[in-house]
Amino acid sequence: MNYNHIKFMKLALEEAKKAKECDEVPIGAIIVKNNEIISLSFNTVEKDKSIIMHAEIKAILEAQKKLDSWRLEGCSLYVTLEPCLMCCGAIVLSRIKRLVYGAKDLKTGAVNSLYNTLNDKRLNHNVEVVQGVMELESSLLLKDFFKDKRKRNG
Amino acid sequence: MNYNHIKFMKLALEEAKKAKECDEVPIGAIIVKNNEIISLSFNTVEKDKSIIMHAEIKAILEAQKKLDSWRLEGCSLYVTLEPCLMCCGAIVLSRIKRLVYGAKDLKTGAVNSLYNTLNDKRLNHNVEVVQGVMELESSLLLKDFFKDKRKRNG
Numbered sequence: 001m002n003y004n005h006i007k008f009m010k011l012a013l014e015e016a017k018k019a020k021e022c023d024e025v026p027i028g029a030i031i032v033k034n035n036e037i038i039s040l041s042f043n044t045v046e047k048d049k050s051i052i053m054h055a056e057i058k059a060i061l062e063a064q065k066k067l068d069s070w071r072l073e074g075c076s077l078y079v080t081l082e083p084c085l086m087c088c089g090a091i092v093l094s095r096i097k098r099l100v101y102g103a104k105d106l107k108t109g110a111v112n113s114l115y116n117t118l119n120d121k122r123l124n125h126n127v128e129v130v131q132g133v134m135e136l137e138s139s140l141l142l143k144d145f146f147k148d149k150r151k152r153n154g
Numbered sequence: 155m156n157y158n159h160i161k162f163m164k165l166a167l168e169e170a171k172k173a174k175e176c177d178e179v180p181i182g183a184i185i186v187k188n189n190e191i192i193s194l195s196f197n198t199v200e201k202d203k204s205i206i207m208h209a210e211i212k213a214i215l216e217a218q219k220k221l222d223s224w225r226l227e228g229c230s231l232y233v234t235l236e237p238c239l240m241c242c243g244a245i246v247l248s249r250i251k252r253l254v255y256g257a258k259d260l261k262t263g264a265v266n267s268l269y270n271t272l273n274d275k276r277l278n279h280n281v282e283v284v285q286g287v288m289e290l291e292s293s294l295l296l297k298d299f300f301k302d303k304r305k306r307n308g
Contacts, residue, residue, distance in 0.1 A: 049218055050224050051248050052215055057206060070203050070205045084247070085243030086239075086247060087240075087243070088240075089239030090240045092239065093240060110243070120268075
């Protein structure tokens with residue numbers, strides 16, 4: 001396993017933990033270009049009352065602002081959970097080079113689980129995919145969050 | 155054809171024309187609930203330098219703000235062009251009831267053209283679809299825009 005992938009995924013996990021502290025589903029994302037961090041973010045769907053505010057979308061919005069361009073060529077997106085349809089669409093549209101993710105999302109994942117959108121030759125951009133980086137840590141963080149939530153809700 | 159669908163699609167087309175005036179790809183969207191307009195928007199990808207800023211995403215963001223909830227249950231989204239993967243993902247996540255669209259997008263459409271995401275029984279929400287409302291007008295607006303752009307670019 002590439003050492004950088006682990007280093008950057010650890011940072012994405014730190015972001016996911018920030019989401020948990022705010023009682024948001026713990027998912028974190030970061031965007032990296034030439035080994036430099038361009039943006040860090042975590043899921044704030046509940047706080048912002050918008051399902052657009054997935055960690056990946058927020059990381060993309062911030063990176064586009066920082067690089068002053070909608071093209072994120074040469075960028076890698078690290079995210080703790082397999083992205084959904086919306087986020088995969090945004091990843092393709094913004095020309096991200098590589099996606100590195102942690103845990104699989106069997107219910108809504110659109111990279112390998114339900115769809116293979118990042119490798120669809122009919123689209124005008126394809127994305128390299130590295131999966132399973134710190135998979136256990138990402139997955140446990142989510143499982144514990146939902147277990148605690150069920151307990152609290154009786 | 156339902157008269158309301160035409161009435162609301164005409165408003166979405168007016169939004170698309172505003173995009174054209176700003177030299178943006180002319181696509182417009184509106185969200186309606188109980189016959190009341192909740193949000194109107196048009197594509198501003200170039201101005202905002204972000205591919206997240208599709209007309210549909212902007213309409214959803216505004217509607218979620220206005221209704222103070224990420225759940226857009228009972229809402230209809232009218233958009234002049236068949237939505238892409240990102241926008242279809244956002245439509246499903248926000249629980250929109252009905253999508254009404256104008257022209258097909260054979261290259262990236264994710265409602266009927268490349269994918270059938272809004273009718274995927276594996277997802278936890280499905281969306282009613284009405285297609286082809288003011289299709290010709292929506293399609294001509296786009297064709298003319300790209301023809302003019304090619305001319306200007308020599």
